[in-house]
Amino acid sequence: QLQLQESGPGLVKPSETLSLTCTVSGGSISNYYWGWIRQPPGKGLEWIGNIYYTGSTYYNPSLKSRVTISVDTSKNQFSLKLSSVTAADTAVYYCACAAKSDLGLFDYWGQGTLVTVSS
């Protein structure tokens, strides 16, 4: 049973870079697609991007200029960096796995971590 856990700062200053890591347990990251999805407080879900263990990435065009997703197979982790953040980036950030091998079908999710952008 795959388990995912997000980690990283809960508070980021405007214009700085948000950095989060997702640690995978119960299975190898060297399978499947891995993704980040976010949810502003009280609002809906927004897909940020995916990565395959080979390093192939897929980004939401609305965020593409600011997003980098990377994978570290030796640590069974993948990471998100979002640059030049503003208050609009305040959200719960989820990492997720598309274990059924369809790029966007997320069947395992982390618990989520709230990131607040504020000075």
Add this chain to the structure above:
Amino acid sequence: DIVMTQSPDSLAVSLGERATINCKSSQSVLYSSNNKNYLAWFQQKPGQPPKLLIYWASTRESGVPDRFSGSGSGTDFTLTISSLQTEDVAVYYCQQYYSTPFTFGPGTKVDIK
């Protein structure tokens, strides 16, 4: 981008009664080569991550009670809870995974009447 819409925004149903949620995509999510609809349904309870209920529009995820069912094809889809239970109070989202960027509907809040 494929825009997902849902109706109603919220609904209240008596315990044991049927709840029906509709989802519409701005373009077809039916892939002709495999005749599969790239449409999923999620349930989200407060403070929890979304939970996958249905994929391929009508395939129930392992462990999901059979009172949950999905139907539809192309651009119009429905999630039905045949007999609402207390634990079904949640927000329900549809999502298309046909093409990037993957997009979610705005959600439908289900409550007990």
